[in-house]
Amino acid sequence: MSDYSKPLIAHTNGYQLPQTEIWIDPTHPVHTAVVSHAHGDHAVPGHGKVYCTKNTARLLRTRYRNFADMVITPEFHEWFEVDGVSFQFIPAGHMLGSAQIVWKHEGRIINYTGDYKRQSDASCEPYVTVKCDVLITETTFAQQGKTHPADEDSLKAFDAALNTNYIVGAYALGKAQRLTRLFADLKPEFKVMVHPKISKYHRVYEEAGFDLGEWLPYQKQVFKKTANNIYIVPPLVLQSYASDIGYLRGMASGWDRLQEGYDIKLPVSDHSDWHDLLNTITESEAKVVYTIHGDSNELMQHLSNAAVHIEEL
Ligand SMILES: [Zn+2]
Numbered sequence: 074m075s076d077y078s079k080p081l082i083a084h085t086n087g088y089q090l091p092q093t094e095i096w097i098d099p100t101h102p103v104h105t106a107v108v109s110h111a112h113g114d115h116a117v118p119g120h121g122k123v124y125c126t127k128n129t130a131r132l133l134r135t136r137y138r139n140f141a142d143m144v145i146t147p148e149f150h151e152w153f154e155v156d157g158v159s160f161q162f163i164p165a166g167h168m169l170g171s172a173q174i175v176w177k178h179e180g181r182i183i184n185y186t187g188d189y190k191r192q193s194d195a196s197c198e199p200y201v202t203v204k205c206d207v208l209i210t211e212t213t214f215a216q217q218g219k220t221h222p223a224d225e226d227s228l229k230a231f232d233a234a235l236n237t238n239y240i241v242g243a244y245a246l247g248k249a250q251r252l253t254r255l256f257a258d259l260k261p262e263f264k265v266m267v268h269p270k271i272s273k274y275h276r277v278y279e280e281a282g283f284d285l286g287e288w289l290p291y292q293k294q295v296f297k298k299t300a301n302n303i304y305i306v307p308p309l310v311l312q313s314y315a316s317d318i319g320y321l322r323g324m325a326s327g328w329d330r331l332q333e334g335y336d337i338k339l340p341v342s343d344h345s346d347w348h349d350l351l352n353t354i355t356e357s358e359a360k361v362v363y364t365i366h367g368d369s370n371e372l373m374q375h376l377s378n379a380a381v382h383i384e385e386l
Contacts, residue, residue, distance in 0.1 A: 078091075079386060080178060080207050081185065081363075086099060088365075094156065095156055097174055098116070099117070100115075103121070104120070105120075105121060106122070107123075107174055109165065109187030110129055110167055110172065111133050111169075116129070118133075118138075120140070120141040121141065121142050122143045124147065124153065124155060125172070126170045128169045128170030129170035129171070131170070131277050131281060132277055160175065162174065163184075163201050164200060164201045165186060165188065165189040166191060166192075166200030167187065167189050167197070167343050168247030168251075169197045169247070169277070171197065172187065173187060173201075173203055182203075183207040183209070184205040184207070186209065188213070188343065190345055191349045191352070192224075192349075194251050195254050196254045197250075197251070202356045205357050206360060207360075207362075208359035208361070208362045208363070209363045209386060210354065210362060211344065211345070211364075211365055211366040212366060212367040213327075213367040214342065214344050215347065216368075221341075227341045228256070228259055228339075230323060231260050231263065231303075235262070239263075240304045240314050240322045241303055241322075241324075241325060241339060242308045242311030242312075242322075242325065243305055243325040244308065245271045248343060249271045250275060251343065252305060252341065253275065254286055256286070263302065264289065264301060264303070265286070265288040266289050266295070266305070267289070267291060268306040268310060270310075271306070291304055297319070308324065311324060316336070321337050325339040327346075328342075350372065354376070360380075363386040365385075369385055
């Protein structure tokens with residue numbers, strides 16, 4: 074492999090290690106898959122053999138009836154072999170079980186970050202920096218200056234209006250659990266209720282040893298008759314709630330456009346912002362960086378004079 078030959082082949086339905094049948098985060102059924110985390114754009118059912126972390130396997134077993142014929146769950150930081158290639162999972166801080174996928178090729182260390190965040194999140198294993206020769210990083214929020222607010226500022230909308238209720242939209246897996254824990258830590262005056270499509274994942278998090286604080290399955294009568302309740306629902310369910318004097322609505326997202334049309338802002342992201350992307354690239358000490366997911370033009374321009382080779386995968 075020459076210095077700039079790509080360490081992964083980018084297909085429309087996942088990534089493949091060259092000259093192998095090993096796929097990373099394939100979105101179609103394959104014989105051998107290494108899966109970074111349990112979100113649907115990274116993990117689908119129907120594979121022959123899947124390598125993932127124990128907590129990702131827990132979530133995938135809850136999400137899919139038969140997600141693979143065989144599931145192998147190495148510990149974080151443990152080296153394991155897949156068809157002659159040495160791999161390692163390192164925590165990515167994105168959601169429960171999420172991993173950066175590290176492997177060795179011709180004496181070089183390659184790191185595929187998957188989705189990752191470096192902000193603190195008590196609901197999952199914290200991000201760990203990986204030193205590597207080649208970094209493959211997601212660039213979901215690679216817009217110059219894009220900064221995710223601190224937790225206290227993200228939840229500012231809940232400071233002003235006591236004696237009302239809130240309906241909050243959040244992805245059922247990952248975001249909803251992080252929010253539940255954030256509300257427990259920062260807004261204990263509210264009662265948190267959770268939609269049934271979300272509560273099944275809450276239980277997996279708790280079985281895995283992550284305390285989400287106090288929460289209840291949704292109780293319609295309590296929500297209607299009392300104030301200071303926050304009801305967390307999946308995004309599609311939020312859309313079914315029209316504007317009403319009985320509650321305020323908000324969508325938890327790092328994207329401003331996804332929050333439009335609702336009553337409150339709730340900027341909470343599980344991806345890296347601009348500064349965390351730059352820090353990750355610097356701290357990795359990688360000489361070669363490939364970008365995936367999102368528009369990386371600003372990042373490439375910003376690093377054009379840096380001592381790093383950067384291009385899209
Ligand atoms: Zn994800």
